[in-house]
Amino acid sequence: MTRLRRRSGTKELLKTMEDRVVLQPSAYRGRWSELFGNDKPIHVELGMGKGRFISLMSLQHPEWNFIGVDMYDELIRKGSEKADETRAQWTEERGQVPPNNLRLVLGNVERLEEMFAPGEIERIYLNFSDPWPKTRHAHRRLTHSNFVTKYMRVLNDDGEIHFKTDSRSLFEFSLNSFAEMELMMRNISLDLHGQGTVPNNVMTEYEMKFSSQGVNIHRVEVIVGEKAIARRREELDAARKKRAEAAAATDAEEAAQQAQGGRAAAKTVRVKSADEIGTARP
Numbered sequence: 001m002t003r004l005r006r007r008s009g010t011k012e013l014l015k016t017m018e019d020r021v022v023l024q025p026s027a028y029r030g031r032w033s034e035l036f037g038n039d040k041p042i043h044v045e046l047g048m049g050k051g052r053f054i055s056l057m058s059l060q061h062p063e064w065n066f067i068g069v070d071m072y073d074e075l076i077r078k079g080s081e082k083a084d085e086t087r088a089q090w091t092e093e094r095g096q097v098p099p100n101n102l103r104l105v106l107g108n109v110e111r112l113e114e115m116f117a118p119g120e121i122e123r124i125y126l127n128f129s130d131p132w133p134k135t136r137h138a139h140r141r142l143t144h145s146n147f148v149t150k151y152m153r154v155l156n157d158d159g160e161i162h163f164k165t166d167s168r169s170l171f172e173f174s175l176n177s178f179a180e181m182e183l184m185m186r187n188i189s190l191d192l193h194g195q196g197t198v199p200n201n202v203m204t205e206y207e208m209k210f211s212s213q214g215v216n217i218h219r220v221e222v223i224v225g226e227k228a229i230a231r232r233r234e235e236l237d238a239a240r241k242k243r244a245e246a247a248a249a250t251d252a253e254e255a256a257q258q259a260q261g262g263r264a265a266a267k268t269v270r271v272k273s274a275d276e277i278g279t280a281r282p
Contacts, residue, residue, distance in 0.1 A: 126161065158225045188220045
């Protein structure tokens with residue numbers, strides 16, 4: 001991982017960005033909707049890096065509010081610059097005022113429950129988190145059960161976790177972690193870009209870099225909230241019903257074809273039998 005170079009005066013600069021940057025997130029615990037000025041669902045990226053993903057997502061989905069969280073003030077600064085860049089481009093291309101639905105938070109995931117009240121978030125994004133490859137550091141992985149338990153507390157009834165990584169070992173660890181917690185998963189991919197461009201997928205800086213090098217990107221969606229789980233079960237039931245109906249239709253078609261073939265064969269036999277009888281008369 002490239003070492004992050006910190007500019008002098010970063011913290012002082014961030015203090016002047018109150019319209020987008022939040023340096024004391026605990027002050028808004030349970031009050032984030034007030035800060036945004038609406039009750040739209042809140043989506044949070046934990047470990048937002050340089051901010052490409054969260055900036056573009058907030059522009060593409062004005063129906064949601066977005067919060068990017070990172071523990072490094074220099075990345076909060078870079079994220080704010082990226083937000084300015086993408087919003088300027090949006091205005092230039094569309095001639096529209098971009099949505100005011102993005103906030104960047106300086107904070108540590110360890111203190112997630114100090115930032116957000118129970119049920120305050122609808123979705124959490126974990127994009128290319130540090131894999132912490134050594135076994136003794138497993139508890140630091142953001143998909144460790146200790147962290148997932150925190151996520152479950154702040155997610156609401158529609159809550160989901162969307163996870164992407166280039167690390168196969170971290171992905172396998174994560175799938176096992178989710179499974180051991182008996183969480184429902186969907187859209188599991190071991191090679192997200194294997195079939196080309198993925199519709200509606202916003203790529204992070206790391207994702208663009210790794211995918212261009214031919215590195216497989218792994219992705220999974222984890223269903224946490226009770227309403228989300230119920231919807232997923234309905235989807236699975238509908239899919240099973242559709243497969244059963246398709247199988248029944250195929251069986252019926254095959255049975256009809258076999259019956260038609262049997263009738264044709266019987267008719268041929270009867271005609272042949274009559275001919276034979278006719279030629280046998282004196």
